[in-house]
Amino acid sequence: xxxxxxxxxxxxxxxxxxxxxxxxxxxxxxxxxxxxxxxxxxxxxxxxxxxxxxxxxxxxxxxxxxxxxxxxxxxxxxxxxxxxxxxxxxxxxxxxxxxxxxxxxxxxxxxxxxxxxxxxxxxxxxxxxxxxxxxxxxxxxxxxxxxxxxxxxxxxxxxxxxxxxxxxxxxxxxxxxxxxxxxxxxxxxxxxxxxxxxxxxxxxxxxxxxxxxxxxxxxx
Amino acid sequence: xxxxxxxxxxxxxxxxxxxxxxxxxxxxxxxxxxxxxxxxxxxxxxxxxxxxxxxxxxxxxxxxxxxxxxxxxxxxxxxxxxxxxxxxxxxxxxxxxxxxxxxxxxxxxxxxxxxxxxxxxxxxxxxxxxxxxxxxxxxxxxxxxxxxxxxxxxxxxxxxxxxxxxxxxxxxxxxxxxxxxxxxxxxxxxxxxxxxxxxxxxxxxxxxxxxxxxxxxxxxxxxxxxxxxxxxxxxx
Ligand SMILES: Nc1ncnc2c1ncn2[C@@H]1O[C@H](COP(=O)(O)OP(=O)(O)OP(=O)(O)O)[C@@H](O)[C@H]1O
Ligand SMILES: [Mg+2]
Numbered sequence: 001x002x003x004x005x006x007x008x009x010x011x012x013x014x015x016x017x018x019x020x021x022x023x024x025x026x027x028x029x030x031x032x033x034x035x036x037x038x039x040x041x042x043x044x045x046x047x048x049x050x051x052x053x054x055x056x057x058x059x060x061x062x063x064x065x066x067x068x069x070x071x072x073x074x075x076x077x078x079x080x081x082x083x084x085x086x087x088x089x090x091x092x093x094x095x096x097x098x099x100x101x102x103x104x105x106x107x108x109x110x111x112x113x114x115x116x117x118x119x120x121x122x123x124x125x126x127x128x129x130x131x132x133x134x135x136x137x138x139x140x141x142x143x144x145x146x147x148x149x150x151x152x153x154x155x156x157x158x159x160x161x162x163x164x165x166x167x168x169x170x171x172x173x174x175x176x177x178x179x180x181x182x183x184x185x186x187x188x189x190x191x192x193x194x195x196x197x198x199x200x201x202x203x204x205x206x207x208x209x210x211x212x213x214x215x216x217x218x219x220x
Numbered sequence: 221x222x223x224x225x226x227x228x229x230x231x232x233x234x235x236x237x238x239x240x241x242x243x244x245x246x247x248x249x250x251x252x253x254x255x256x257x258x259x260x261x262x263x264x265x266x267x268x269x270x271x272x273x274x275x276x277x278x279x280x281x282x283x284x285x286x287x288x289x290x291x292x293x294x295x296x297x298x299x300x301x302x303x304x305x306x307x308x309x310x311x312x313x314x315x316x317x318x319x320x321x322x323x324x325x326x327x328x329x330x331x332x333x334x335x336x337x338x339x340x341x342x343x344x345x346x347x348x349x350x351x352x353x354x355x356x357x358x359x360x361x362x363x364x365x366x367x368x369x370x371x372x373x374x375x376x377x378x379x380x381x382x383x384x385x386x387x388x389x390x391x392x393x394x395x396x397x398x399x400x401x402x403x404x405x406x407x408x409x410x411x412x413x414x415x416x417x418x419x420x421x422x423x424x425x426x427x428x429x430x431x432x433x434x435x436x437x438x439x440x441x442x443x444x445x446x447x448x449x450x451x452x453x454x455x456x
Binding site: 119121122124125126127128129130131132135139140143144146147217218219220 | 272274297298299300301302304306308310312313314315316317325326328329330357358359377383
């Protein structure tokens with residue numbers, strides 16, 4: 001045990017940090033783009049506050065296209081773009097690019113479905129008060145769906161923890177990279193098990209935190 | 221103050237067109253409590269929702285103090301909506317906001333001076349008898365209390381008109397009575413015109429000065445409540 005920690009301790013700490021860094025930062029960026037996109041998907045539907053059938057159809061198509069590309073392929077397909085954007089396609093920071101691209105449409109769908117849980121009458125009441133579409137979005141739709149949005153964010157982060165293992169394996173970095181390099185290529189089963197345990201703990205932690213926070217802020 | 225002329229509303233369904241309002245004329249004077257009564261599907265909700273353009277009429281005009289709301293769009297429409305309060309059968313309160321925040325909400329929407337907002341909110345909560353519930357969330361309130369919050373909220377911007385779409389239909393008879401008394405008291409105190417739709421005769425009898433009967437998308441009778449009670453009892 002002591003020898004194991006001496007050999008791999010620093011690497012595991014670094015790997016854990018890299019995994020957290022990749023998944024949380026890409027979740028953050030994915031929300032910066034996915035939240036407006038998800039809201040747009042919801043409000044441009046017929047009978048919503050900004051009905052725009054054509055825009056809605058285009059957004060839906062784009063989201064579906066990106067979502068239908070398997071992540072492992074997306075990972076490789078965006079390498080030129082990643083190189084152009086961050087100067088390199090390897091390393092933890094470079095891995096964030098495909099993670100964000102893969103997560104934006106996922107986030108958009110989660111946000112869209114949170115928005116659709118909101119009772120129509122509440123939006124109607126705000127319209128009747130003379131609220132503008134923009135006011136309805138940021139004073140009604142987002143605050144009223146916050147508990148559901150928080151749950152969605154924890155689902156997104158957990159999905160990204162899984163994806164970051166793949167991204168790390170291609171680009172380098174994170175617990176997934178460790179598991180593949182040592183566990184798979186060098187048959188180091190102990191290290192593989194340890195990384196799995198660490199990933200399980202991280203996922204449990206994120207889920208628990210998300211569920212707790214969502215419950216805590218929900219007044220309904 | 222409100223003049224509805226030749227109002228028609230046609231819904232275009234995939235299965236064909238449906239006429240929900242057919243050439244409706246109605247004149248409602250300042251300060252009146254005007255009831256619209258009819259059976260389910262008669263077009264009551266459609267009518268009241270046209271008055272604040274939640275539904276866009278197919279043709280006809282609705283003049284509010286001379287201004288035709290059916291011609292308004294965008295900013296102009298939002299401004300006049302601030303002077304038309306509305307309450308609903310299922311309250312439609314913001315569930316993640318306190319009672320106080322709900323009542324303050326229309327003031328925030330209207331923007332401008334926020335200075336008197338606290339006082340205004342307190343005064344409204346006193347009016348509806350919910351001062352001690354200011355910090356509670358709607359989920360912690362009874363149906364009657366929720367409707368009181370909705371009434372306070374609808375009055376926040378000092379509207380000229382209060383539109384009530386089956387405001388008491390989700391409430392028990394005793395709570396209905398107290399909400400109707402509250403509406404009557406508000407009407408007397410601040411002179412707000414109230415348009416109230418319902419399918420219950422006793423609601424009309426309790427507070428309406430005048431009443432119109434709507435049947436199959438048409439107004440078939442209207443006038444002072446007292447003169448018409450007999451007729452309604454036949455129709456309903
Ligand atoms: N959005 C819509 N699309 C199509 N038809 C509609 C729509 N809204 C209402 N209708 C139809 O218009 C008619 C009148 O509806 P409305 O809601 O005004 O009735 P109501 O008198 O309020 O009835 P209730 O007492 O049941 O609320 C109904 O037959 C209804 O099916
Ligand atoms: Mg109705």
